[in-house]
Amino acid sequence: MLTILKYLKSKEWTLIGISVLFIVAQVWLDLELPGYMSDITRLVQTPGSEMSEIIAAGVWMLLCALGSLATSIIAAGIAAKIAANFSSRLRSKLFDKVQSFSMEEINNFSTASLITRSTNDITQVQMLIVIGLQVLIKAPILAVWAVLKITGKSWEWSLATGVAVGVLILIVGICIVLVLPKFQKLQQLTDNLNRVARENLTGLRVIRAYNAESYQEDKFSVANHELTRTNLFANNVLSMMMPSISLIMSGLSLAIYWIGAVLIQNANGTAKMGLFSDMIVFSSYAMQVVMAFMMLIMIFILMPRAHVSAKRINEVLNTKPSLMNGSLTSSPANRVGEVEFRNVSFKYPDAEEYVVKDISFTAKQGETVAFIGSTGCGKSTIVNLIPRFYDATAGEVLVDGINVNQYEQSALRNKMGYVSQKAVLFGGTVTSNVAFGDNGSDLSSDVVDAVYTSQASDFVEKMDGSYEAHVAQGGLNLSGGQKQRLSIARAIARRPEILIFDDSFSALDYKTDRKLRSELKKESRGTTMLIVAQRIGTIKDADKIVVLEAGRIAGTGTHDELMQSCSVYQEIAYSQLSKEELA
Ligand SMILES: Nc1ncnc2c1ncn2[C@@H]1O[C@H](COP(=O)(O)OP(=O)(O)OP(=O)(O)O)[C@@H](O)[C@H]1O
Numbered sequence: 001m002l003t004i005l006k007y008l009k010s011k012e013w014t015l016i017g018i019s020v021l022f023i024v025a026q027v028w029l030d031l032e033l034p035g036y037m038s039d040i041t042r043l044v045q046t047p048g049s050e051m052s053e054i055i056a057a058g059v060w061m062l063l064c065a066l067g068s069l070a071t072s073i074i075a076a077g078i079a080a081k082i083a084a085n086f087s088s089r090l091r092s093k094l095f096d097k098v099q100s101f102s103m104e105e106i107n108n109f110s111t112a113s114l115i116t117r118s119t120n121d122i123t124q125v126q127m128l129i130v131i132g133l134q135v136l137i138k139a140p141i142l143a144v145w146a147v148l149k150i151t152g153k154s155w156e157w158s159l160a161t162g163v164a165v166g167v168l169i170l171i172v173g174i175c176i177v178l179v180l181p182k183f184q185k186l187q188q189l190t191d192n193l194n195r196v197a198r199e200n201l202t203g204l205r206v207i208r209a210y211n212a213e214s215y216q217e218d219k220f221s222v223a224n225h226e227l228t229r230t231n232l233f234a235n236n237v238l239s240m241m242m243p244s245i246s247l248i249m250s251g252l253s254l255a256i257y258w259i260g261a262v263l264i265q266n267a268n269g270t271a272k273m274g275l276f277s278d279m280i281v282f283s284s285y286a287m288q289v290v291m292a293f294m295m296l297i298m299i300f301i302l303m304p305r306a307h308v309s310a311k312r313i314n315e316v317l318n319t320k321p322s323l324m325n326g327s328l329t330s331s332p333a334n335r336v337g338e339v340e341f342r343n344v345s346f347k348y349p350d351a352e353e354y355v356v357k358d359i360s361f362t363a364k365q366g367e368t369v370a371f372i373g374s375t376g377c378g379k380s381t382i383v384n385l386i387p388r389f390y391d392a393t394a395g396e397v398l399v400d401g402i403n404v405n406q407y408e409q410s411a412l413r414n415k416m417g418y419v420s421q422k423a424v425l426f427g428g429t430v431t432s433n434v435a436f437g438d439n440g441s442d443l444s445s446d447v448v449d450a451v452y453t454s455q456a457s458d459f460v461e462k463m464d465g466s467y468e469a470h471v472a473q474g475g476l477n478l479s480g481g482q483k484q485r486l487s488i489a490r491a492i493a494r495r496p497e498i499l500i501f502d503d504s505f506s507a508l509d510y511k512t513d514r515k516l517r518s519e520l521k522k523e524s525r526g527t528t529m530l531i532v533a534q535r536i537g538t539i540k541d542a543d544k545i546v547v548l549e550a551g552r553i554a555g556t557g558t559h560d561e562l563m564q565s566c567s568v569y570q571e572i573a574y575s576q577l578s579k580e581e582l583a
Contacts, residue, residue, distance in 0.1 A: 001125075001128075001303070001306060001307045001310045001311075003310070003314055004090075004125065004310040004313060004314055007086065007089060007090060007093065008082075008086060009089075012082050012085065012086065015078050015081070015082055016078075016082065016133065018078060019074075019075045019078040019079060019082075019133060019134075019137070020137055022071045022072075022074050022075040022078070023071070023075050023134065023137050023138045023141065024141060025067070025071045026067075026068050026071040026072050026075065026138070027138060027141045027142045027145055028145075029064045029065075029067045029068040029071065030064075030068050030142070030288065031142075031145055031146060031149060031285070031288065032060075032064045033061055033064055033065065033284070034149075034280070034281045034284035034285055034288075035281070036057045036058075036060055036061040036064070037061070037280060037281070037284060038277045038278075038280060038281040039057045040054055040057050040058065040061075041276070041277050041280050042273070042277050043057065045273060045276075045277075046273075072134075075133075075134055075138075076130075076134055078133075079129065079130050079131075079133035079134050080130055082129065082133065083126045083127075083129035083130040083133070084126070086125075086126070086129060087122045087123070087125065087126040087129075090122050090125070090313060091118055091122055093317060094114075094117065094118045094122075094313065094316055094317065095118065097316055097317055097319070098114055098118075098316070100321045101319070101321055102321060102322050102323040102388075102389065102390060102391075103389050103390060104322050104349040104390065105319055105321060105322060107349070108349075109315075109316065110191070110195065111195075111198070112191050112192070112194040112195035112198055113191040113194075113195075113312075114316070115194055115198075116187065116190050116191045116194050117309075117312050117313055117316055120187070120190055120309075121187065121309035121310075121312050121313050122309070122313065124302075124305050124306045124308075124309035125306050125309050125310050125313065127302055127306065128299075128302045128303060128306035131298060131299065131302060132299055132302070132303075135295040135296070135298055135299055136296075136299055138292075138295060139292040139293070139295040139296045139299075140292070140296075142288055142289075142291065142292040142295075143289055143292035143293065146285045146286075146288040146289045146292065147289060149281075149285050150281075150282050150285045150286065150289075153278055153281075153282050154259070154263065154278070154282070156259045156263070157256055157259055157260075157279075157282050157286070160252060160255040160256060160259060160286075161252060161256075161286045161289060161290075164248050164249075164251065164252040164255075164286075164290060165289065165290070165293055167248055168244075168245065168248055168290065168293050168294075168297075169293070171240075171241065171244045171245075172241065172296075172297050172300055175237050175238060175240065175241055175300075176300055176304065178237045179233075179234045179237050179238060179304060180304045182230050182233055182234040183234060183304045183305040183307075183308050184308050185230050186227070186230055186231060186234065186305065186308075187305070187308050187309060187312060189223070189226055189227040189230055190227065192223050192226075192227075193220075193223045193224060193227055195223075196219055196220050196223045197220070200216050200219075200220065238301055241297060241301075245290070245294050245297065248290065249287065249290050252286055252287075252290060253283055253286075253287070256279060256282060256283045256286060257279065257283070260275065260276070260279035260282075263275050263279075264276060264279070322391070323388055323391060323405075323409065324405065325408055325409050326405055326406040326407045326408055326409075326412075327406070327408060328402060328406050328407045328408060328411065329407075329408050329411040330411065331399065331400030331401070331402055331407075331415075332400060332401060332402075335365075335400040335401045336365055336400055336497050337364075337365035337366065337400070337415075337497035337498055337526070337527065337528040338362070338363065338364055338365055338398075338399065338400050338401060338528065339362070339363040339369075339386060339397075339398070339399055339498060339528060339530065340361070340362045340363070340396075340397075340398040340399075340401070341359045341360055341361050341362075341382070341385075341395065341396075341397055341398075342360055342395050342396040342397075342398065343358050343359070343360055343394070343395040343396075344356065344358070344359045344360070344382075344385065344392045344394070344395035344396065344397055345357045345358055345359070345392070345393050345394040345395055346378075346381060346385060346390065346392050346393045346394075347393050348390070349390075354393070354551060355378045355381050355551050356378040356381055356382055356548075356551040356552075357551050357552050358395070358552065358553075359382060359395070359546075359552075359553060360395075360553070361544065361546050361553070361556060363498075363528050363529075363530060363544070364528070365497075365526065365528055366525065366526045366527065366528060367528055367529075367543040367544065368528075368529040368530075368531065368539075368541070368542040368543050368544075369528075369529070369530050369531070369542060369543065369544045369545075369546065370530075370531045370532075370533055370538075370539030370542040370544070370545045370546070371383070371530070371531070371532045371533070371545075371546050371548060372532075372533055372534070372536070372539060372545060372546075372547055372548070372569070372572060373547060373548030373549055373554070373568070373572075374549070374572075377548040377549060377550055377551060378548055378550075378551040379502075379503070379532040379548060380421060380502050380503065380532060382532075382548075383500050383502050383530055383532055384502070385397050385404075386399065386404065386416065386498070386500060386530070387412065387413050387416055387418055387500070388404050388405065388409060388412060388413075391405060399412065399415065399498070400415075400497075410438060413438075414438055414494075414496075415496055415497045415498055416496050416497070416498045416499070416500055417490070417491030417492060417493075417494045417496040417498070417499045417500070418491060418500045418502070419484075419487050419488050419490075419491045419499075419500065419501045419502060419504040420487070420502055420504070421502045421503045421504070421532075423475065423480070423483035423484040423486070423487040423504075423507070424474075424475075424487065425471055425474060425475030425478070425483055425486060425487065426471070426473065427471065427472060427473035427474075428470075428471055429465070429467070429468045429469060429470060429471060430447075430451070430460050430463065430466070430467050430468070430469050430471060430486065431444070431447050431467045431468060432471075433471055433475075433486055433490060434447045434450055434451060434486065434489045434490050434493050435447055435493060436490050437490075437494065444467065446493050446495070447467060447489075447493055448467070449492075449493075449523070450489040450490070450492040450493035451467070451486075451489045452519070453489070453492050453516070453519045453520060453523045453524075454485045454486070454488040454489035454492060454516060454519075455485055455508075455512050455515055455516045455519070456482065456485035456486055456488075456489050459482055459485075460486075471486075480507045481507050481508050481509070481512070483507075484504055484505075484507040484508060485508070485512075485516075487504065488501070488504055488516070492520070492523070492524065495527075496527065497527065497528065498527070498528045498529075498530065499520075499524060499527050499528070499529045499530070500529075500530045501529070501530070501531045501532065501533075502532045503532045503533060503534060504532075505517075505531075505533060505535070505538050506533075506534050506535070510537065513535075513537070513538055514537075517538070517541075535576060536559075536572060536573050536576045537576070539559075540559045541559070542558070542559070543558070544556060544557065544558065545557065545558065545559060545562055545569070547562060547566050547568050547569045547572075549568050554566060554568040554569070555568060555569055
């Protein structure tokens with residue numbers, strides 16, 4: 001928990017110092033009250049006392065109470081401000097850190113857990129800071145000060161107070177030992193609930209189409225039930241604390257008055273009055289001592305969960321991204337748009353088997369290199385190594401003759417236009433989606449050209465608002481083919497050295513696919529293209545086709561060469577094209 005406090009700024013430490021001053025003032029004012037009460041009791045019982053003296057003591061008492069209220073409001077305001085700023089900073093830090101993660105780290109934590117850590121976990125820490133800043137500082141000051149006020153009055157009363165505090169600590173200790181492991185589990189179960197809810201919402205259409213609502217509900221109920229059960233256990237244990245504290249407070253009052261009654265009975269005439277007034281003052285201070293411990297208990301309720309949350313936040317913040325950033329921001333001027341794989345092998349983190357093995361090929365500037373092969377043979381994996389979504393396990397991936405891990409990641413990715421297998425659009429407009437990213441072009445002419453090349457102008461111009469038309473989050477108001485065309489436009493609009501299409505043409509009909517490729521050829525002359533495809537028709541004209549089988553290269557060459565030499569390619573070609581098309 002303490003390590004997370006290093007993210008507090010010096011200005012916030014100053015504010016904490018100021019709030020300590022207010023809290024000390026509040027405690028002092030609170031502890032003045034019993035003194036005035038004792039004065040009033042004494043004055044009331046002393047014959048011949050002036051009414052004005054009683055009123056004066058009452059007014060001072062009221063002023064102390066108002067002062068205590070004002071200082072506590074200010075201290076609470078400062079704590080809320082510090083906690084809100086601190087948690088906002090933590091959220092930004094987590095967001096930035098996750099942005100720097102490779103797919104490996106994201107998969108290790110899981111998306112659902114990263115969401116819980118950025119929201120629920122931060123809220124737990126924020127709550128502890130808001131309450132902790134007031135209570136954690138106030139309680140010890142109050143306890144020590146109140147104990148000092150009552151020491152030396154009567155050892156019998158002190159003993160009763162000591163026993164009460166001892167029992168209180170014992171009960172709190174037992175509760176904490178019981179609930180601490182549950183709190184650890186609670187955050188993991190919240191992750192799990194998030195994961196199930198996310199899966200349900202993203203797969204809603206499929207769930208409905210297959211009438212699988214009850215199956216999903218069962219899954220959700222299991223996660224929900226487990227979370228509820230753990231929550232209930234923790235809350236049931238904690239709920240026993242409050243009645244125990246009330247019992248201890250009432251028991252202590254009773255003990256003080258009982259002891260007082262015996263002491264007063266045994267005292268002589270004049271001492272009786274002093275003892276009575278002492279008893280009232282002592283019982284007030286003793287209550288303050290118990291109150292101080294009660295406040296500490298509140299912290300002990302929040303602390304274990306916040307401690308677990310802080311640990312989970314720190315885990316993310318302290319994770320070193322496995323992709324180390326290189327330092328190169330540009331490549332040699334004479335080698336542009338070149339991609340080379342030298343004996344590259346790759347296995348996914350934690351996997352036993354290599355997904356691709358010993359891959360070597362070169363794509364020179366302006367060339368089109370295509371990858372084809374059966375499902376799951378490793379085509380997407382290969383192209384994902386170029387923008388460093390993962391690093392090669394063995395061998396070298398070079399861009400413009402330089403290993404990709406020597407580039408600054410942003411510089412490397414600015415060289416590329418990448419279109420993923422599943423089209424991804426962001427909430428905004430057509431223009432904001434096409435002119436997306438670091439070196440996305442803001443020029444409306446570039447956006448219009450890219451949309452035209454990607455065969456999207458027809459439908460974009462018909463949309464309400466045209467290029468400024470609204471695009472829903474995830475492109476939900478567009479069809480699959482329309483989304484894919486806009487993602488292709490986004491890659492083209494960057495005017496990159498290298499265009500990577502990861503099976504991006506499959507969502508398009510044959511006619512659009514053909515028109516798009518012929519426009520692309522005209523518009524992106526000089527741009528190196530790497531195309532993963534399922535259809536031979538899409539890649540037939542490529543300068544080089546790499547045929548993959550079970551993660552290895554089964555053949556490389558042009559369509560005609562492969563038709564002569566590669567049986568795997570022939571098989572794919574005969575299954576897709578007629579004899580006339582192949583002729
Ligand atoms: N994130 C991942 N973690 C572990 N294994 C993965 C991951 N992504 C893919 N794989 C595995 O790697 C293999 C190759 O996957 P890849 O997506 O590269 O195939 P592909 O040839 O592009 O397939 P498709 O044509 O169906 O898109 C598959 O067997 C798959 O199970």
